Ligand SMILES: Nc1ncnc2c1ncn2[C@@H]1O[C@H](COP(=O)(O)OP(=O)(O)OP(=O)(O)O)[C@@H](O)[C@H]1O
């Protein structure tokens with residue numbers, strides 16, 4: 001079999017893994033409800049009592065929902081499968097480690113993307129106007145992949161306890177929210193604040209969303225997409241490489 | 252590319268293809284820290300053979316299976332599975348695996364677990380349906396096929412796991428202690444199934460620490476201990492080994508020298524066990540006759556006399572302790 005058809009076949013099997021994850025790990029009532037409620041409440045905790053317009057709030061809310069849902073479940077999948085003793089069978093079947101990880105990323109992406117449509121739909125229902133919908137759509141997709149890959153990077157630590165991984169990933173996730181221009185827009189940040197915010201991929205998605213919803217971003221859309229693209233590539237490669245190394249150690 | 256029932260070979264006019272190898276392993280080594288789990292082992296398994304890998308806890312059985320099924324990488328040596336190197340997609344596609352400690356997905360039904368495996372192996376849907384129906388009947392779980400695996404008993408789960416390894420109709424099966432911890436009925440069902448698979452032309456690599464199981468099922472048995480293969484023999488050969496291990500246990504009413512018992516015909520070894528002597532022999536009957544002759548000649552009384560039949564375990568222990 002030539003390498004191209006192998007590639008196609010492995011891509012198809014990634015989808016099989018993604019469907020399996022959605023079915024087994026994501027499509028549970030509490031997971032879905034928590035996935036949307038948690039970021040919404042967290043956001044409201046900061047926004048309530050302040051004089052923010054919906055145009056200002058929605059980009060931040062969208063960013064937060066996408067970021068938290070895309071990284072909510074995926075870090076725990078590999079530890080879960082280790083603990084439930086289903087991983088060895090997957091590794092021994094005709095899948096490369098990358099196929100399995102890509103499947104995990106795809107499932108996480110689908111979950112994050114679909115849940116983000118809820119606040120977006122709510123915004124549209126409030127007759128918010130979206131400038132350049134294509135950019136918002138593209139941003140959601142790219143950022144969804146980016147955050148999902150980041151989630152998978154977290155799960156590469158060969159810990160068996162899902163709770164350990166969840167704690168580790170939360171320790172990174174929460175600070176990220178504060179440095180991504182969600183509560184304080186980029187342009188109001190002091191110089192050092194801006195520099196810190198540039199290391200967060202969420203900054204660029206929030207900026208894209210501000211462009212499209214508020215009609216005022218800080219960076220240019222091109223820079224935002226380029227940065228998100230670079231982060232996605234970096235996280236994806238790191239996630240794949242790390243898992244290739246640690247997957248056999250889980251068994 | 253999906254494995255057919257009969258292996259394709261332009262010259263295969265007989266179903267038994269002598270000389271064609273399913274597994275070629277040479278110098279395979281795996282270390283964990285300073286523990287050598289598998290120490291440069293070499294062996295070959297012919298197609299359609301049931302090859303047993305027998306050894307005590309910690310012998311290196313699971314480590315070997317994991318290398319052969321591509322779960323972990325060896326530190327050295329070579330393993331070829333049906334022409335593909337172990338761990339390659341090509342080798343994995345042709346193999347069915349029952350890992351030692353494994354589970355089906357508990358939150359979906361047995362049927363859906365089988366369908367998931369079929370998708371992972373790229374089995375066309377219609378074919379997968381047919382095969383799954385057949386397998387569920389075979390493992391006697393047909394009425395429970397739609398139930399969540401969470402509701403299955405241990406034996407039911409293990410039978411399902413075997414079925415999951417077979418949905419792709421693999422040419423070679425790796426079974427790591429497939430019957431351990433099961434009741435007699437489930438174990439027998441699984442063993443019967445393994446026999447049947449082999450008669451259908453599948454190669455089976457089976458690990459076990461039960462001598463009896465290896466004996467019943469396998470065409471050849473490799474005995475592994477502390478990462479080394481101690482012997483590779485057909486079961487008959489192992490049985491012959493056991494024959495040497497019958498013994499007669501005797502105690503006398505007065506002191507007897509060990510050396511004088513040594514000289515008795517038919518006695519190969521003498522061992523003192525407390526106030527008794529254990530005489531090892533391949534023919535206990537004759538050994539007793541010569542023992543009685545000796546006692547009447549020497550005017551010694553026999554207090555107790557027992558014949559001991561060695562268990563397969565004894566033979567196994569003798570082999571692995573060497
Ligand atoms: N992941 C691991 N890390 C460290 N040591 C290991 C690991 N896996 C196996 N070992 C060691 O390698 C040796 C062989 O283990 P292995 O699991 O292959 O034995 P086994 O023959 O399958 O035993 P059992 O009958 O108990 O299943 C043991 O000494 C074990 O402690």
Ligand SMILES: [Mg+2]
Nearest residue numbers: 312313314351
């Ligand atoms: Mg084992």
